[in-house]
Amino acid sequence: xxxxxxxxxxxxxxxxxxxxxxxxxxxxxxxxxxxxxxxxxxxxxxxxxxxxxxxxxxxxxxxxxxxxxxxxxxxxxxxxxxxxxxxxxxxxxxxxxxxxxxxxxxxxxxxxxxxxxxxxxxxxxxxxxxxxxxxxxxxxxxxxxxxxxxxxxxxxxxxxxxxxxxxxxxxxxxxxxxxxxxxxxxxxxxxxxxxxxxxxxxxxxxxxxxxxxxxxxxxxxxxxxxxxxxxxxxxxxxxxxxxxxxxxxxxxxxxxxxxxxxxxxxxxxxxxxxxxxxxxxxxxxxxxxxxxxxxxxxxxxxxxxxxxxxxxxxxxxxxxxxxxxxxxxxxxxxxxxxxxxxxxxxxxxxxxxxxxxxxxxxxxxxxxxxxxxxxxxxxxxxxxxxxxxxxxxxxxxxxxxxxxxxxxxxxxxxxxxxxxxxxxxxxxxxxxxxxxxxxxxxxxxxxxxxxxxxxxxxxxxxxxxxxxxxxxxxxxxxxxxxxxxxxxxxxxxxxxxxxxxxxxxxxxxxxxxxxxxxxxxxxxxxxxxxxxxxxxxxxxxxxxxxxxxxxxxxxxxxxxxxxxxxxxxxxxxxxxxxxxxxxxxxxxxxxxxxx
Numbered sequence: 001x002x003x004x005x006x007x008x009x010x011x012x013x014x015x016x017x018x019x020x021x022x023x024x025x026x027x028x029x030x031x032x033x034x035x036x037x038x039x040x041x042x043x044x045x046x047x048x049x050x051x052x053x054x055x056x057x058x059x060x061x062x063x064x065x066x067x068x069x070x071x072x073x074x075x076x077x078x079x080x081x082x083x084x085x086x087x088x089x090x091x092x093x094x095x096x097x098x099x100x101x102x103x104x105x106x107x108x109x110x111x112x113x114x115x116x117x118x119x120x121x122x123x124x125x126x127x128x129x130x131x132x133x134x135x136x137x138x139x140x141x142x143x144x145x146x147x148x149x150x151x152x153x154x155x156x157x158x159x160x161x162x163x164x165x166x167x168x169x170x171x172x173x174x175x176x177x178x179x180x181x182x183x184x185x186x187x188x189x190x191x192x193x194x195x196x197x198x199x200x201x202x203x204x205x206x207x208x209x210x211x212x213x214x215x216x217x218x219x220x221x222x223x224x225x226x227x228x229x230x231x232x233x234x235x236x237x238x239x240x241x242x243x244x245x246x247x248x249x250x251x252x253x254x255x256x257x258x259x260x261x262x263x264x265x266x267x268x269x270x271x272x273x274x275x276x277x278x279x280x281x282x283x284x285x286x287x288x289x290x291x292x293x294x295x296x297x298x299x300x301x302x303x304x305x306x307x308x309x310x311x312x313x314x315x316x317x318x319x320x321x322x323x324x325x326x327x328x329x330x331x332x333x334x335x336x337x338x339x340x341x342x343x344x345x346x347x348x349x350x351x352x353x354x355x356x357x358x359x360x361x362x363x364x365x366x367x368x369x370x371x372x373x374x375x376x377x378x379x380x381x382x383x384x385x386x387x388x389x390x391x392x393x394x395x396x397x398x399x400x401x402x403x404x405x406x407x408x409x410x411x412x413x414x415x416x417x418x419x420x421x422x423x424x425x426x427x428x429x430x431x432x433x434x435x436x437x438x439x440x441x442x443x444x445x446x447x448x449x450x451x452x453x454x455x456x457x458x459x460x461x462x463x464x465x466x467x468x469x470x471x472x473x474x475x476x477x478x479x480x481x482x483x484x485x486x487x488x489x490x491x492x493x494x495x496x497x498x499x500x501x502x503x504x505x506x507x508x509x510x511x512x513x514x515x516x517x518x519x520x521x522x523x524x525x526x527x528x529x530x531x532x533x534x535x536x537x538x539x540x541x542x543x544x545x546x547x548x549x550x551x552x553x554x555x556x557x558x559x560x561x562x563x564x565x566x567x568x569x570x571x572x573x574x575x576x577x578x579x580x581x582x583x584x585x586x587x588x589x590x591x592x593x594x595x
Contacts, residue, residue: 015433028158032145035053168184288310359371368381405438407436473577499566524551570594
C-alpha cells in the first residue's frame with residue numbers, strides 16, 4: 001500500500017465537492033426541497049415540468065434527472081388549486097394546506113396528505129397536476145417541493161432529490177471543530193449538516209440568525225438591514241446605503257453615507273481578530289458594490305473595481321493575505337486588496353459561473369465554501385493558498401505542534417524537497433494544490449525549523465513548536481473522521497454506525513516515537529507494526545474507553561492506527577471521540593453509534 005490520504009488530485013479547480021445534500025429531512029413523505037409554484041404535464045403525459053419560485057422552469061422525462069426547460073416553456077393558465085381528469089370526470093383533486101381527492105364529482109372529499117392533523121407533504125400546496133393518461137397519477141407543488149402519487153394519493157414520494165431547487169439564503173457556519181454546518185433558508189428556517197450525515201439537512205433546534213435581528217434593534221431609526229458584532233464594536237447597514245459603527249455596544253453611533261446609487265446594504269462581515277476591519281456589500285439599481293474599512297468605519301473605500309454587473313449577496317475575506325471573495329448573481333469572484341492600506345484591488349477573477357447566494361471561509365481560511373443558487377453548498381481549498389501556502393497537521397489540517405515522525409500537509413504548494421533542521425524530511429506526495437511531508441523520527445528540542453522548496457523554486461520556511469506527541473485524528477476536508485469497523489474494514493458514518501461492544505480503528509498522526517524504531521518515508525510492515533512508545537488514552541463523550549493497541553498503521557507511511565473497544569452499552573446517535581497522548585489532546589470528532 002504505502003499510500004497517503006491527501007494531496008492526490010492534480011488540479012485545484014477540479015476539487016469542488018458537495019457539502020451535504022440539496023434537500024432537508026423534515027419528516028415528510030420524502031426529502032423536502034425548495035418552494036415550487038407550478039407543476040404540469042406535457043400533453044403526452046411523459047414529461048413533467050416544474051417552475052420554482054425563483055422563476056426557473058425544469059423538466060424531467062424519467063422522474064430522476066431534471067434539465068432546464070429552456071425559454072418559451074410557459075405553464076398552462078394559472079396555478080390549479082382544483083383539477084379534474086379529462087378521462088374520468090368524477091375524479092377531482094384540490095390542494096390547500098393538504099391534498100384532497102374526490103371520487104364523486106366534488107360532493108365528498110378525502111384528505112390524502114393528512115396524518116394526525118399534519119400534512120406529510122409539508123407547507124402550503126400551490127399547484128396540482130394529474131397525468132393526462134392516468135387518473136391515479138397526481139403531482140403537487142408547494143412550499144417544500146414536489147410530491148407524486150401513482151395511487152390517487154394513497155401513498156406519496158418526493159421528486160426533490162435531483163431537482164436544483166435548494167432554497168439556500170446564507171451560510172451561517174461551516175463544518176469544522178466537530179461542529180456542523182448551518183445555513184439559513186429562504187423561509188428564514190435554519191438547518192444543520194454534520195460530516196458523515198447521509199440524510200438531508202436537519203432542522204436546527206435554535207436560531208443563530210436571531211442574534212442579528214437583536215443587533216439591528218440597537219440601530220437608530222428603523223431601516224437597519226444587517227448588523228454584526230465583534231466585542232464592543234457593532235457594524236450596521238441600512239436600506240438607504242448608510243454604514244454605521246458603534247464602539248460601545250450600540251450606545252453611540254458613527255455614520256458613513258455611501259454615494260448616491262449605492263443602494264441597500266445587504267451584508268457586513270468583520271474580522272474576528274481585528275474589529276477595525278470590515279467589509280460591506282450593497283445592491284444598487286444597476287449592480288452590486290463592495291466597501292471596506294480598516295479603521296473601524298472612519299472611512300470606507302470602494303473596492304468594487306471591475307466587478308461585473310449584478311446583485312451581490314455574500315462576502316468573505318482573509319485579512320492576512322488581503323483575499324476577498326464575493327457571491328452574486330454573476331457568480332463567485334475573488335480579488336486581492338492591500339491588507340492594511342486603502343489601495344485599489346486587483347481585477348476580480350470569476351471562480352464559479354452559477355448564480356451564488358453566499359460565500360464563507362473556515363476559521364483557518366484554508367477552505368472556501370459557496371452557496372450556489374438552487375444547488376446547495378460546495379467547497380474547495382481557498383485559492384489564495386496558492387499565494388500564501390500553509391503548513392498544517394495532515395490529520396486534522398490545523399496548525400499545531402509537530403512531533404517526531406509527524407505527517408504534515410502543505411496547502412497551496414507543490415513541494416520538491418524538505419528539511420527539518422539539518423535533517424532531510426521525506427516528501428510523500430506533491431501536487432499543485434497540496435503536498436505531504438513526513439518529519440524524521442529523531443527530532444529533539446522544543447522547536448524545529450522546517451525548510452521546503454516548491455516546484456516553482458520558491459522557498460518556504462517556518463518554525464513550529466516540537467513536542468513528544470501532538471496527536472490528531474485523520475478527518476477529510478469536511479471533518480468526517482477516518483474511523484473503520486475493525487472486523488469489516490467499513491468506514492463508519494451515519495448510515496454505517498459503530499455497534500455497542502464493537503471494535504473500531506482510527507487513523508491518526510503525531511503520536512510520537514515507536515518501538516522498534518522505523519525509518520521515515522517507509523510504509524509500516526503489514527505484520528507486527530512498531531508500537532507507540534507513549535501511553536494512549538481514548539475518551540468517548542468524555543468517558544474512557546479501552547485502547548486495545550496503538551501502532552503504526554500497517555502499509556501506510558507516517559500514520560498510526562489506534563484500535564478501541566466500545567462499551568457494552570452505548571446510546572443511539574452521535575458521540576464525541578478524542579485521544580490523548582503524553583498529556584496532549586487530539587481534535588474531537590463525531591462517530592455514529594447504535595446499541
